[in-house]
Amino acid sequence: MRRALLAITGLAAGTTALVVLKGTPGTGQAAPDRPVAQAPVAAGGSAAPAPAPSGVTPSARPSASAKPSARAGAGRTPGARGGTTTRATTAAPRATTSAPKVSTRTVTGPTVAYRYGSLRVQITLSGSRIVDATGLDMPVGGQEGLRADDVQARYSGSSGEVVAKQSANLDTVSGATYTSTAYKQSLQAALDKA
């Protein structure tokens, strides 16, 4: 009976985790700076600690929308950047009894469409317990890449083109600060001699 109860609790946790994963793209987009935290807590008290956000918005580093209030950089997890398959493990439900010997299996969910594309979630279960959740088909570059594309779409026709060389009649050149030595090889030096 107890075992059955555990299984039901586990299933509830699993369902919640899937809902969280599904629901996250919107959340991550609306509040990219606070990716985790406010995930719903499973009814059974088996808090699945929001596996999704770090997976769906791999870029948890300060987003473009970060305002001064976010300066402290609280809640940033720099390591998450670029992790296209960032994983987040769910905490095991608190089992008070020793778990029975169970096998591990992997389940891949359906493809879910969201604003920036589609993704699938893969969960690994040990018995009825989720021990791993991974977002598949995550966009490369994650949220930042998407932001860049957003910006790109708002730019003029020359946006996003491969950087090309231009030659023109120049008076001066703007560039990253060169040392006095590097100046000698610079285009500016050539112009100054002209």
Added chain:
Amino acid sequence: MTLVAAARRPGLRRVEQIMGTAISLDLADDLPAATLHELAGDTFAWLREVDARFSTYRADSEVCRLDRGELPLAGASADLRAVLERCADLWTGTDGYFDAYATGRLDPSGYVKGWAAQVASDRLVAAGAPNHCVNAGGDVRVRGHAATGDPWRIGVRHPWDPAATCLVLTGTDLAVATSGVYERGHHVVDPRRGAPATGLRSVTVVGPDLGVADAYATAAVAMGEAGIGWLDRLPGPWRHAVVTDDARLLHSRALPLVP
């Protein structure tokens, strides 16, 4: 020959090594040679003075003495106090990505070079030389027209080829600052992570003030790709161009490009 060249092209051009870089001055006004030399002399004297007072490499500079606590803030020059105020404003205005204390000690260099060149340009206008170009190690302030009579043409260095440009801007009243990781390696540090910034190879900011433009460009590089969105939300007169690490070029629609 020299006389012919001088007759065809009025003004004066001079380069000096100050602040660890080369500063090029192009005076395009058709003024007497003695006047032009005096103007150039005053300009470079000002830039050397700024270097002596604001350098973090000179132990006796005002900045170093203030940083060591030997000079009380109240005893600092009006210039230094103004610079520190601007740096504080820029820290707020860039979400903390422009940080004069990023290295753990006071280092306002990221603002000072552009500011010094901007002040030099302002002084030239006041002194009766409204047509000039000041280029402080890649940070450019142009006013009026070049000696050819055309608006100034400012190339933006190609981030992978020191001998090429990737954009050419034109204007009669522009500050153009470029920050990038190609000249001195990944030296721009994301002050929040304490790690070198990646994602953007080069950021050029165009606007009315060279000190602010330089600080904005540095901050955007420190932000990485998020800097693109940040730049896009800058108000009114500010324009920008960005080259990403994967060689994409993005720029404001209203960037003053050569037609």
